[in-house]
Amino acid sequence: SALCMGDDFKPEMTAGHSLGEFSALVAAGALNFEDGLKLVYARAMAMQKACEATPSTMAAILGLADEKVEEICAAIEGEVCVPANYNCPGQIVISGSVPGIEKACELMKAAGAKRALPLKVGGAFHSPLMDPAKIELEAAINATEIHTPKCPVYQNVDAKPHTDPVEIKKNLVAQLTASVRWTQTVKNMVADGATDFTECGPGAVLQGMIKKIEPSVDAHGIA
Template sequence: MKAFVFPGQGAQFVGMGKDLYENSPLAKDLFEKANDILGYRITDIMFSGTDEELRQTKVTQPAVFLHSVISALCADGEFNPDMTAGHSLGEFSALVAAGALSFEDGLRLVYARAMAMQKACEAAPGTMAAIIALPDDKVEEICASITDEVCIAANYNCPGQVVISGSMAGIEKACELMKEAGAKRALPLKVGGAFHSPLMEPARVELEAAIKATTINTPKCPVYQNVDAKPHTDPAEIKENLVAQLTSSVRWTQSVQNMIADGATEFIECGPGAVLQGLIRKIDKAVSAKGI
């Protein structure tokens, strides 16, 4: 069985999508439609902008979404998923690819999400750090021990790699404790805020209104969602999980394990970069992981 997976923020690079735009009439049409919806030419920044321009929140998230979804839709008949999943932002790409969200609605929600997250970051500054080579339960235990600051396990990326998220002081304190507990590395990340933590609550509230107003259809295949790592096909459940995602952990390790348990033997990453392929191989060496 084939599982199509979609990356999140951080996978972007200048030049992304240019070959698709130039070689596929469908891709060109979708990119131009995106320019109209967003009200600015995101393609100019994607194809020939600077790294700094591409790192702007209002650009990064829709850019990764567009590259991912258009890659899948222009895959010359290869796109026939038995299941889909996306890492954080990538969950929106996975829902469009599975037919649960229209391309237009998916893009509007991603843009709304990006702007809401930017506002939440400015209102309550925070950060994230990658913890390498420490068991998940130990990471959780240390996060729970920090009671005077916000600090949670935010991304379960693969065994031995968990990203924590929270206030500046909370993450600084946690990094010291993680190293003392035997972590090989506790690496602060260059991110704009404390994503997938309670500090994103204002963004969750703002995005909830947009998600509730959006039509979500029954997908053509199960979508494994970040919040519980389980397959979902019920539109009401999908909406609830999308809303909860902003302040909840991304259970990527568990999602991949569940997809494998449910029969996935081949993982195909759609979008910029190859980060998810690397994580999937670390989760289970026996499965195939490749780009589209």
């Protein structure tokens, strides 16, 4: 976020993956750096409590169509199992209770998934099991000033551009239990004119995802 706050950094639109949505808001001038850090901390503490309340996990599913992953998740009875991250074509992360994810991984492999990889995470992020964290996060967000961004911010919950601070706050809270619609976000940004993507931070994971979603665009990083 700090890299992207200078006057020379003038994006036409921003987006962030999961936690990165807070960085995207800082980059767009909607949230100052210090408040962004405070909200990230509040979010982490609230989610940690939710994780401790229910044993839960996530898994990456590679090589299955989105619709098939959704179908299998919906067929898991008596357990929580939902698509959490639509990362790029052929890569979805699912989230839920430990038994639910274990069963889903078996079914995904049987349905032809190339891999179903359990992830080493603290809990079922972006699933209904994070619902208890909403109260604390909502209080922290409502106590924080979010300005009208200098450019549209494409948010995870609906993959659409937002500039209204009230909507932005609402979507940040909803994101806790909603899917990260990254594939559709990138497609919508490209449809709205994006041709050059800059990933802010030390990694290159999003650059790889972006190129898989839209091979024609440029994607690079700054750290």
